[in-house]
Amino acid sequence: MESIRRRLLRTFLYLIGIVVIGGLFAVSAMVWITQQYRSTSQVIITEYRLVAAPGGLIAAYNTRAESNANNTAQAEQEIKNEEENIRSLEAYLDAAITDKASLSDYIGLKNSLADLIQTIDASIAKIESGNLSGYDADYNNANQKYGFVKENGTTLIFSELNYIASLQQQTDRLYVICITLGIALLILTLAIGTIYSWRFSRAITTPLSRLTTLAQRIAHGDMEISMDPDLLERKDETGSLSQSFNVMVRQLKTKISELHHEKASVEHEVEQRTAELSHEKTRLAASIASLPLGFIMTDDDGELVSMNQEAHTILSYHLSRQGVSEQDTKETRDRWTLEKIDSKFGSHFSFKNELKQTLIKGKPVWHDNVEFNGRVLRLFFAPVKEESRKGPVTLGVIVLVEDVTEERLLARSRDEFFSIASHELRTPLTAIRGNSSMVRQFYGNTMDKEAAEMLEDIHDSSVRLIGIVNDFLDVSRLEQGRLELNMEVFSADEVIEQLIYEIANAYPGKKVHLAFEKPHKSLPNLYADKNRTKQILYNLIGNAMKFTEKGSVTVQVVPRGSTALQIEVTDTGPGINPESQRLLFRKFQQAGDSLFTRNTTQGTGLGLYISRALAEKMAGSVNLTRSEPGKGSTFAVVLPIEPITKSHA
């Protein structure tokens, strides 16, 4: 089946063709009839003129007869003109008259005309020859001939009129035919048009309604549809629509099944993710719950969001009526509010205020040694921030709470132990030192040399032992971070001079020159703990003196950068070998493989360790700057100088 459009066009063209052809036919028929009519009319008119023409001839003939010598030529000319006129009319009619009936009448007319002309010509010849007799008879003859002419002419004209009447009839008939044909054509056109419209609409609406039904079914979710094969096989527009529709439906089905798969896989993923998230959440919650720290979270309004078991445990401490710090078993986790927490702290610590400050400042802060109902807590407030377009936004606060009571007690007790231990050790040592010194002082001259020496050894031992006890206490304090410094501004020179005086007095007979090489220009003051600085220098200078047998021990001060001074103690002692240098600043360390291989006369082995630790605590350092075995060593202490400006806010 070809395209509907083409079929329509074709039919339309046919109809037009028919109409056009019919029209042409009718028109040409009408034109032919009109032509006939016109030509016949023309013939009739000419015949009428032909019939009328002899009248003029006869008049001219008459005139010729009555003319005199002056107007004869004019009259002859007139006759000639008339004859000429008649001949031209005849000529016309000769050609024009074709049908048989008229022709015979026309011949009759022509004969009578010829006869008349002949008669007139003969008469005129007679007149020209001067014979005027018989003119009247000729004139009457001529008129009689003219009467014949008129008769023949009338017959001819009637014959022509008949022809016209027949033409009229033909025209009427043709007219009827045309009308009939026209109506028939109209009906035919209507019929064909109706039939075609109906067939056309059917050709279109039927497949369209079928497609519509299918589309509705699809819209209702019924994807199991199949197209009618004849629709698909059509080769016209509905066929291509159906095929396209079919393809669309198939693709739709595919797409829908794809989407279903995707949905299923997305759902599966969501399930998995949710499970993962819930695991994460559980893990996180479990981690927080199992933290040995108390964990409290608040939102940005300062309202409690969550709290873990440890926080609950810590915060439920209260002082019983007997003043004992114990846990309140009546407290339940879900009844905590910020107000409640805040109220349990004493007036010395405002939990709410600290939260607010953290929210406002957006910075984490520690609070150590906060007393809470007989316990000691360490609290850490940290803001929870999130980046947004406007910059970091604080979502809330996390508070970590640690019960450090045991720790503090332990530290306190350890410190107490050392304090008490050192006090206990010092007490008898004081007696030994003091008394041995006094015996030597007051009874030295009554003693013999041996006894005096023994006493001196007793005294020196007690001093040594006291030194060891002091060192132990220092090390313990340093390592626990419990050593307190009293920082002040003082002159290095003063301290050095005083120490040199003291130490020189301790080695009265020693042949080692102990001196302080004062700097040429005045140096800035030190900013450090004076007593501890003395301790360090006493250690270094003391060591130098102890180990040097001959030569000198020199102390110098030089600037170190723009922020510190360096005090150098140089000796001409035996120097320190590289192996021993490594171990210098360690506790008790001495070079040698065996524990038994120790030089026990050389002090505790803690001096340099303590000196370095003290210097570092004061933002300085102690180092062996150079040492050559056999030549000597130089130790250097670096300590900060007095700060110039204190306005670095």
Next chain:
Amino acid sequence: MPKILLVEDDPSIARMLIRILTLGGHYEAVHAAEGKTGLELALSISPDLILLDIMMPEMNGMEVLDALKANATVSHIPVLMMTNLGSEQNAHLALEKGAVDYVVKSDVDPQEVLATIQKYLQPLPTPSN
């Protein structure tokens, strides 16, 4: 002869210090073995200097110091803390409370003790301070 009150609970240390004061410094030494007695003696004999131990039973040296400085009749007497507690904190605290110095007994030989006592004995403060 200047009178020096010694408040010290350990007998051997006390004996030693008394010897230092009498044999070395030729001072008159008065001894109290515990805080309360020490306070009473200070009030009654009005010594020229007080040597005060810190670690004592019942009333410790810091408490005695507070009491001395709170009592106008004795608050002018120079108090030298003599102790074997070596913490700087304690030294500060004592000096803040009004002690004139703080000596760690084991760190000094008798001559130093006498030198330090002498330092604080020389200017004789007027009671109205």
